[in-house]
Amino acid sequence: MALVQMAFDGAWEDAVLVTAVSGTEAWLAPGLDVAVEIFFGPDLFLGARLSGLDRPERARFVRQLLGVRDVPRFWRLALDGPPSYLEVGVVNAWKSVGSVVVWRPGDDHIRSADLGPALRSPQPTPVALEAAYDGTIPRWIGRSVSTPTGDGRHLLSEPLLAHVAATFTSGKRRPPGGGWSADWRP
Structure with a gap:
């Protein structure tokens, strides 16, 4: 099963493990620099900075992550073209x-x-x-x-x-x- 965590202002040292969207409302507020990562075991993770999304889109994105069980389902959300x-x-x-x-x-x-x-x-x-991809939703894959x-x-x-x-x-x-x-x- 995948592990999902969120961090505010890039402070991954203080990341919060996410098990349900219902505990993350304060983190999903517009204007906050919030990022989310999903780990597929100890060696592979994908992440995205949610700052470019409004609150309902942030919640939907996190809900989707919580439903991910393996890399293939999430893969297309994360990468497109060469890394930045x-x-x-x-x-x-x-x-x-x-x-x-x-x-x-x-x-x-x-x-x-x-x-x-x-x-x-x-x-x-x-x-x-990490291979980082700039854009409206900055995202990365880490290995x-x-x-x-x-x-x-x-x-x-x-x-x-x-x-x-x-x-x-x-x-x-x-x-x-x-x-x-x-x-x-x-």
Whole structure:
């Protein structure tokens, strides 16, 4: 089952787990910078910033997320065309640990050398690469690019980062024709 969380003003460190729309009215008020993420296990998540939607649309969007049970149903809501940029950060610690944009359209390769010591240190939650898509509803897909350590922490894997970044930037984020294949992995 998918996990849904919401954050105000990008403060994922204080994210609220959402199990029903009825507990989120204050978060859904117009004018607030609210974002929502849906996790499909520990390694894959999709998110959207709801600021561009009015209150009824926000509630409908969150209701739809709560009904999602697997990636294929939500996939088409999240992605369209090449990403606006790729960013590395730590799940639910994007602000406190810091994040780094490592690729923009026109770049030949990711700039992993820009990642500082904090992102290269063991973390309590996965280090992730997000492919961000600008627009009326900014949205993103995130994929873990870390491996577990023996003490339950997560350490950035540069080979995995390079692989996932190549997948996100190659135009092969979806199988041919936009359909879903159970063996396709971002």
